[in-house]
Amino acid sequence: MEQYTNNISRRQIRHTLDSLMEGIQVIDFNWRYLYVNTVMAQAIGPEDNFRILTMMDKYPGIENTDIFKVLQDCMINRTPDRLEIEFVYLDHSVRWFDVSIIAVEEGICIMSLDITAHKLAEEKSEKAARLYAFISQVNQHIVRVKDEAALFHNSCHIAVEFGKFKIAWIGLFNHSEKNISIVDHSGIPDENLSIFTNLPYLLDDSQHIVLRTGTHYICNDIETAPCLPAWKSFAKEMAIESYVVLPVKKLGIIIGTFNLYSTIPNFFNSDELRLLTEMMDDISFALDAFEKAKRHDIAEELIIKNEKRFRALIEKSTDIKTLSTIEGKIIYASPSIKKILGYTSKEFISLPFLAIFHPEDTKAIINLRERLLKSRGKSFSKQLRLLHKNGHWIWCDGTITNMLHEEGIGALVSNFSDISEKKSAAGQREFDRNNLHALINNTNDLMWSVDTNYNLITSNQPFDNLVRQASGKQAVKETSTLHLEGFPEEQLRRFKKFYDRALKGETFTEIEYDSSPVEIWSEFSFYPIRKNKEIIGTACYSHDITNRMIAELKLERQNRELTKTNHELDRFVYSVSHDLRSPLTSILGLISFIEEDSMEKETLEHIKLIRNNIERLDGSIKNILSYSQNNRSGLEIQRIDVKKTIAQVIDLLRNGKNSRDIDFQVEIQQEIDFYSDFRRFTIILENLISNAIKHHSDASSERFIKVSCCSSENTLELIVEDNGIGIADDNHEKIFEMFFRISGNTDGSGIGLYILKEAVEKLQGSVKLISKEGIGTTFIVTLKNLTP
Numbered sequence: 001m002e003q004y005t006n007n008i009s010r011r012q013i014r015h016t017l018d019s020l021m022e023g024i025q026v027i028d029f030n031w032r033y034l035y036v037n038t039v040m041a042q043a044i045g046p047e048d049n050f051r052i053l054t055m056m057d058k059y060p061g062i063e064n065t066d067i068f069k070v071l072q073d074c075m076i077n078r079t080p081d082r083l084e085i086e087f088v089y090l091d092h093s094v095r096w097f098d099v100s101i102i103a104v105e106e107g108i109c110i111m112s113l114d115i116t117a118h119k120l121a122e123e124k125s126e127k128a129a130r131l132y133a134f135i136s137q138v139n140q141h142i143v144r145v146k147d148e149a150a151l152f153h154n155s156c157h158i159a160v161e162f163g164k165f166k167i168a169w170i171g172l173f174n175h176s177e178k179n180i181s182i183v184d185h186s187g188i189p190d191e192n193l194s195i196f197t198n199l200p201y202l203l204d205d206s207q208h209i210v211l212r213t214g215t216h217y218i219c220n221d222i223e224t225a226p227c228l229p230a231w232k233s234f235a236k237e238m239a240i241e242s243y244v245v246l247p248v249k250k251l252g253i254i255i256g257t258f259n260l261y262s263t264i265p266n267f268f269n270s271d272e273l274r275l276l277t278e279m280m281d282d283i284s285f286a287l288d289a290f291e292k293a294k295r296h297d298i299a300e301e302l303i304i305k306n307e308k309r310f311r312a313l314i315e316k317s318t319d320i321k322t323l324s325t326i327e328g329k330i331i332y333a334s335p336s337i338k339k340i341l342g343y344t345s346k347e348f349i350s351l352p353f354l355a356i357f358h359p360e361d362t363k364a365i366i367n368l369r370e371r372l373l374k375s376r377g378k379s380f381s382k383q384l385r386l387l388h389k390n391g392h393w394i395w396c397d398g399t400i401t402n403m404l405h406e407e408g409i410g411a412l413v414s415n416f417s418d419i420s421e422k423k424s425a426a427g428q429r430e431f432d433r434n435n436l437h438a439l440i441n442n443t444n445d446l447m448w449s450v451d452t453n454y455n456l457i458t459s460n461q462p463f464d465n466l467v468r469q470a471s472g473k474q475a476v477k478e479t480s481t482l483h484l485e486g487f488p489e490e491q492l493r494r495f496k497k498f499y500d501r502a503l504k505g506e507t508f509t510e511i512e513y514d515s516s517p518v519e520i521w522s523e524f525s526f527y528p529i530r531k532n533k534e535i536i537g538t539a540c541y542s543h544d545i546t547n548r549m550i551a552e553l554k555l556e557r558q559n560r561e562l563t564k565t566n567h568e569l570d571r572f573v574y575s576v577s578h579d580l581r582s583p584l585t586s587i588l589g590l591i592s593f594i595e596e597d598s599m600e601k602e603t604l605e606h607i608k609l610i611r612n613n614i615e616r617l618d619g620s621i622k623n624i625l626s627y628s629q630n631n632r633s634g635l636e637i638q639r640i641d642v643k644k645t646i647a648q649v650i651d652l653l654r655n656g657k658n659s660r661d662i663d664f665q666v667e668i669q670q671e672i673d674f675y676s677d678f679r680r681f682t683i684i685l686e687n688l689i690s691n692a693i694k695h696h697s698d699a700s701s702e703r704f705i706k707v708s709c710c711s712s713e714n715t716l717e718l719i720v721e722d723n724g725i726g727i728a729d730d731n732h733e734k735i736f737e738m739f740f741r742i743s744g745n746t747d748g749s750g751i752g753l754y755i756l757k758e759a760v761e762k763l764q765g766s767v768k769l770i771s772k773e774g775i776g777t778t779f780i781v782t783l784k785n786l787t788p
Contacts, residue, residue, distance in 0.1 A: 021113065023097075028107040029075065031055045040112075071101060071108060078103035084115065127264070131272055134163030135279045142286045149184070151286055155258065156186040165260045166240055169196060170248065172256035173211065180207050180256065187261075192234055206245045210257055216273060217245040220266045241265040246276060249284040250291060258283070318418075320396070323411035326373065326404055328353035331411060340396075340418050342389030358385035358393055372402045372412065386416065395423045446542035449529060454482050454499055457537055502526035502538035511545070521549040635677045635762065637786050642709050642716070643668045645678075649685040650707070658693050663704040670711045675786045680759040684718070687756040688779050692722040695777065700724075715765075716783045723776040732769055 017024050023040035027033060031054045055062060055071075062068050067085050074081055080102045088094050096119040097112040141154040152170045159168035169185035182188075182196040201207035206217045206225065219225045220242045222235050235243075240261045248256040258280065262268075268276075285305075320340055323332040333348040341348070341356075348356075357365050361384050368380050379401040385393040396416040403409045440447050441461040448459035455478050459467075467475040470486030481499075482492055494512075501508060509525045523545045529537040587610075594607050643666075650664050692705045706721040727735060736757045760767045765783035 023110075023112040023114075025110045025112075026104060026106055026108070027055060027071075027075075027110065033058075034106055067099070071110070074101045074103055074108050084119075123264075127267070130162060130164045131275060134159055134165075135275055137162050138279055139282055142282055145286075146290075148287060148290050151283065151290075152184040155283065156184050159260055160186040163260070166238060166263050167259075167261040169259050170256060171196065171199065171207075171259070172248075173201070173207075173254070174198075183256070195231055195234055206243075207257060210245050210247050211254055214247060214254060216247065216277065218268050218273070219243050220268070235261070239263050242267045244268045244273070244276065246280045248280065248287070250287040255287075320414075320416040322348075322414040322416075323409070324353070324414065325411060328369070340416075341386060341394060347389070356387045358387070361385055368400065369412075372400055373404075376402055376405050378402055383419065384416075394418060395420045444544065447540070448481075449537055449539045450481050450499060451537040452503055452535070454480055454496065456481050498524065498526055498540075499538055502528050502540075503535055505535060511549075513549075519546065520544065521546045635786070636679070637675050637788060638678055639673050639675055640678055640681055642670050642674055642711065645682060646685060646707055646709065649682065649689055653686070653689055653693060656693065658696065661703055662693065662696060663702070665704055665706040667706070667708040670709065670716075672711050672713055672785070673787075674711050674716045675788065676716075676763055676783060677786075680763055681783075683759050684756055684763075684781060687752045688718075688720040688781070691752060691779075692720055692724060692777070695726075696722065696724040711785065713787075714785050716785060718781040718783065719778060720781075721776065721778040726773040726775050726777055727769070727771040728773045732771065735769070736767075 017037045020037060021039065024035070024037040025033060025040050026035040033053060033055070067083075067087070070081050070083065073079055080100070082098075082100045084096065084098050086094060086096050095114060096116045098115050100111040102109050102111075137158045138155055141158065142151065145151045145154060156168040156170060159165045165187070167185070167187035169182050169188060171180040171182045173180050177198070179198045179200045181198050182193070185193075185196070188196065199207070201211065206219065209217045222232060222240060222242075225232070238261070241263055242265055243259060243261040246258040246260070247254045248258055260276075317334065318336055318339070319334075320337050321332075321334040322330055322337075324330045330349045330351070330353070333343075333345045335345065337343050337345055337348050343351075354362055354365070364382065365384070368382060372378065372380055379399055381397065381399045384396055384398050386396050388394050395418075397419045398414060398416045400415075401413045403411060403413050443460070444462055446460070446463040446466060448463045449457040451457055456475065458477065459475055464475045467473070467484060467486075471484065473485065482496055484492065498510060505528050507525075507527050509523060512522050512524065514520050514522070521544070523543045525541040525543075527539045527541075528535045529539055591607055591610060595604065598604060598607070646666060646668070650666070653659060654662070654664060689705060689707065696703050696705075700723070702723075704723055706719075708719045708721075710717050736753050757767055760781055760783065763783050764786070765781060768780040768782075769777070770780070771777035
């Protein structure tokens, strides 16, 4: 029982160690690996591989390193230790670790935490601090020194001491000898000084490039640098990785160069160069002053210049900058305090030290200040809430630096940036996340996503409910969606194919039908999820479209019935066109014989009535046929000779009995080809002109019908004007209605103008009526030029 308990305890300990962020490795006294946790296994390989290895097998040469000495000390003397190390792997990659070593029964236990990111951030911060310290010190010495040699000497030593550069040297050009000779330096061993003495500047080497272009030169790859072989060997020996050559100017002329060598690869970027360029401007300014022998005046001018520069930097900054004494009394506040917190500088200075901080931040501020007072030159940062004059709190990102020891400053320097909008944006993002969560769960539609291994990434409540209903279990993230219990295997196989299509980049929708236990249609949509250009999963959406599909099937059935009805209607129209009109034509022929043979006045009157009614019936049949064809047939676009078509229609209609004595006037202006449906265009013309003929009075004299036409690139305007009986104002809105007829003696079915309007609309046009009863009528038809 005790052994069983120990086994459980060991498994629990192992599980705990495997869940740690630190890497854990246990080494026995023979330097063999006994155990590594999950984090460490990712770095050195699976457990089965390393158990047969010693640390020296895994990392050849480690026994010659300082870290191994610490491990050996703990292994032999059983003394624990903790240190930060920079570890170089066999592939030359470098990582930083926080390492703790303790003695255990089996040997030693090594706990390591990867702090590379922290170290890089720390190095970047230290780099910026060193550079600012370097430039600040140079500027201070510019004010203090009184000759060129001292300035060059101090600048080189400050670069190494404060800027932490490996080497700094200044050389002056000798143009007659075409060389540059070192005048001062820091960091160059005495035995290597000859390399920099009377150094010739070759065509397109770094010194010559600076001299020729008047600007700096950067090198981040020593192997490809345009330098002498002897210098490259020296650089390799000194571990130099990058350097910059800055022009030294006097009275606007380049007299030499300031050379800074760093052991850090890619050290120089645009921000550093901007600051270094400003520094070189200041050095050149001082050189000008020395040259003019106005040391005192120039020094004062430089102080004023620097003071203005820093004052402008402070007072024009959008951040709050303050100076406070060791007791906490604020002695200076920048003008931006008014914009951010609403106080004037005078009001802010009069406030007690802790009055501006939120009560919940007070304790942290006191602790931070106590730590700061113990750390000269150190800076600490924290997000704080500051009290606005109107009573509300402003979130600020604050940095406080201990500069009590700095001559001319003697204060704690604070910088506060307003991050209220940033905080608000973070709050808005949180709100958006919650809102999105509410939206995707406040629906009956299913939403889920899977990764490239078909494992569930996330899902909404309806999806979880469906899984629970099918399997009796809760949907669990990171479990396979291909093995969900309660779902048919065939359906899961189909969905694997859907996932594969989406994971290949396809966005698509599928519809599935299921008749058991109830009839249901579902629409499934799949959308690839991308991270940068890589597809990392697919988003899936399912919507119940049963009602829509039932409606569509019903509509499809109705469409089939409508198609059948239309087909029957086509047969009916054909019957009307041929079976009914043929007897009418025969009757009209017999009437013509009677009219020619009969001399009886009464008989002729009756025959005339018969003819009129038959022609009226024939016209109605024609109109019905035109109406059917207009609605049932598509457009057949072709170029139309408008003038010829109008002439043909007039010739067809002018020989009727009602057309006698009517003066047909035609006026055509067609400069651009007109395209439309010829049959419908002819129907429009026939209805307009026949309608004008029909509504002319036989009693009136000088009867006329005027047809005019004007075409443009986009439209054709057709105008038919007559001086017939006109149309009463009350009927203007009614005449285009089906079966509407104007009361009087005119014949007609009341469908002609209705067909005209339908045809006009089919041709994407419009029709307008202008008429005065007893005077005449004008129809204006505008048709779109349907140019192919």
